[in-house]
Each structure stands twice: as structure tokens, then as C-alpha cells.
Amino acid sequence: MDSTTTSGARGGPLEFRDFAAARSRHLIRTAYLLTGGDAHLAEDLAQEALGKLYGSWRRVCRMENPAGYARTVLVNTFLSHRRRRSSREHVTDTFAESAAPAVDPALRLTLIQALAELPQQDRAVLVLRYWEDLGVEETASVLRLTPSAVRSRASRALSRLRTGLGSEFDELARP
Template identity: 55%
Template structure:
């Protein structure tokens, strides 16, 4: 790559990273059950992997061009999250609860309850629910991102929702304000 082309690609990547990092971070926070440190690590790993792909001529990966870098970055984030849980040798967490922070009045208790319930789900279940209901991604796109079949996504979604309902029980209706 020529030096001027490399500088252009670097500037383009910096703009991409600045525009997508907030969205990636919010998704990562949901995936990690509110563990902001792990969320930051996942976003940084995602952006570093994106940078490596970005510098390739024509942005090719696996023999094909990346047509949607934002979607590709989301896929990298979800695969990094699932991979992180596979690599962990123990189920320890650096914090026992979400630290107190000032936030919007009203739905903070609901938000914490949902984050705790999501955190109790297995990583792949959490990834499917966040993709389907937070990111509003179709079943087929979710299957592509997680590299599984659409039937597996439907099954995992159904089972994850049952687990989530079991974890939340009737307490969720008490937290929702009319």
C-alpha cells in the first residue's frame, strides 16, 4: 500500500472507529451484564481486529470483500464475547454488583434487574438475545454473525427467553412504571 493510500485508509478507519465505538460499547455492556471493563476490552479487541482488516487492499477477508464494515464489526464483537467465555478458566467476575452511578430516574432499577438477569444467561444465549432484541437483527443475520444455522438461532432464542422469564419471574412487572 502506498504511503498516501495508507494515510487515507488510516483517516477513514479513525472516522469509522469514532462513529462506531459508542454503539459497540453499548452492545458490549449488554453482553457482559454491565461489566464495563470487559466491555471496553471487547470493543478495543474488536477495533484492533477491524484495523487489521481495514489496512488490507480492498478490505478482503476470507476471499471476499467486506461490504458492510459496521455489520462486520458487530459480528467481530459478538464472536469475541463468545470466545472470551470459552477461554476463561473459571467463572469469576471482577465485581459482585454494578457500582452505584447517577443515572436517569425511573428505569434504573429495571435496567439493573435486566442486566443481572442477562448476566446469568450463558454467553451464546445472551448474544442471541442482544442481537435479536437490542440490535433488532433478523434471525438470518444473527445466524450469519454467530456462524450457526437459523434454526439454532430460533431454538436458542426461545430457550433463552424461557430462562430469562424464569430468572425474572413476576418481579419485572413490579419494576415497570405505568
Template identity: 55%
Template structure:
């Protein structure tokens, strides 16, 4: 009986991982500013942490949201550990972009602007505007206060506006 229960939990996890892996990878690519290798490592680490606790996690209401939280916390932890390990990329991965932003130049400008944000600001932008989370949900995922999320969000958006400014309108209009 214990064996079939273990097997069904493993099957449940495999189903979860297959269903959420793509979304986790896209989020990880945004967090890592397009570093596909680091994004793959982040997803792998996230899923391995999820698997270790799957018996408890599988009973929560939204394991996918929990996985995003684990992904962000893993990213922030790795950024602290390996802050000097950034590598330039030869190719930019295929990432989803805002509506109407099908132009490759705009996509590159957005990725470059995200790359210039500090990791915590990038995480706030990804959670608030890519994941469409509330301030409170973002604060919980990052293990910070709601005030810190608001302040980081405001600062990150100001940096993005300053970086992209008129060029964003020009790039968006050129398509």
C-alpha cells in the same frame, strides 16, 4: 502515492472507529452483563481486528454490522478461554433500556437477568432484540445454524420470562 493511500485508509478507519465505538461499547456492556472493563477490552480487540483487515473490510457494504459480528465472536471466544474469570461489579454502567424502563430497579433486574444467561444465549438476545437482526444474520454472526439461533432465542426468552415473570410487570408499573 502509497503513503497517502495508507494515510487515507487510516483516516477512514479512525472515522469509522469514532463513529461506531459507542455503539460497540453499549453492545459489549450487554454481552458482558455490565462488566465495563471487559466491554472495553472487547471493543479494543474488535477494533484492532478490524484495523488489521481494514483494506478489505472498508469495501464491504456495512462495516458496522461486520464489527458487531467480530464483537460477538470475540466475546464468545474469550468466554471459552476465560470462563472462570467473572468478577462482581461495584457499579452498573449506564445502559440503554427498553422504552418505558427508566426505573433503576427495572434496569438492575434486566441486567441481572441477562447476567444469568449463558454467554451464547446472551449473545443471541443482544443480536436479535438489541441489534434487531434477523435469525439468519444472527446465525451468521455467531457462526451457527438458524435452527440453533431459534432454539437459543426461545430458551433464553423463556429463562428471562421465568426470572423476571411478574416482577417485571411490577417494576415497570412502579415508575
């Protein structure tokens, strides 16, 4: 039997399984923010991104930063999902499950809702810049934009976010 199919050899299925186990929660959290709080879609997007990575894992595992590449695949999967969303899907504002209690659930929900109202490119820029803590250059590379486009999108998106939150944010953010 081939050692790459049963062992953790470089580029083998076991190495991918370890990578997926270590990165899946992070990918799901990022996807959750990208989707504006849709937990089910976030899990689907993360799974689809991991499936794409598995198909080219031998090449990906040799990269300098496979986790960064996984994030790029996730963002591209999110953006392409928004472009090809079909009429078969039914969008709803109710969830079958309740969210886990957070430190300040009202503030968190308000921020996620405001983030969901932003255009997808602006949302992607904010998530990558401020949630993923990527620099302007890295964000530009992931989104295939120029650094100046990232800076201007981030500035406009933050302005829209502040305007959208208005006085509601001030009330929720007070200690």
C-alpha cells in the same frame, strides 16, 4: 509520503479512525449487554475488536457492510474471551463508578442482571435479535448457527429470562 497514510483514502488509517469514532459507542453498548453489564470488559472487548479490524482494514473497508462485520468480530471476541478467561482475573460485583441515571434504573438493572445469568450463547442470541434488531438469518450467520437453532435458543432464553425475572419484573414494569 504515501497518500494512504496521511489522507482519508479508501482503506487508509484516517478512514479507519472515522469508522472507529462512528461505531465505537455502538460496539461498547452491544458489548455491555453481552457481558451482562460489565462496563470495563465491554470497553476492552470493543477495543480488541477494533484492533482486529484495523489489522485487516483494507479488506474490511471494501465489504458491503463493515459495521455488520465489526459486530460479528465483537461477538466472536466476546465468545472467545469467555472460553479463554484466565484465573488471573478477579470477578467482583462492585463497580468503581456509578451508572448514569436512567429513566427507570431499577428495571434496567434487573433486566441486565437477568441477562447476565443466561448462558453466553443464549445472551448473544438475545442481544443480537432484540438489541441489535437483527433477523434470524443474520443472527445465525454471526453466531455460526442454523436459523432454527437461533429461533429455539431465543425462545428458550426468553422463557428463562421471564422465569428468572418472575414477579420482580411485573412490579418494576408497572407504570
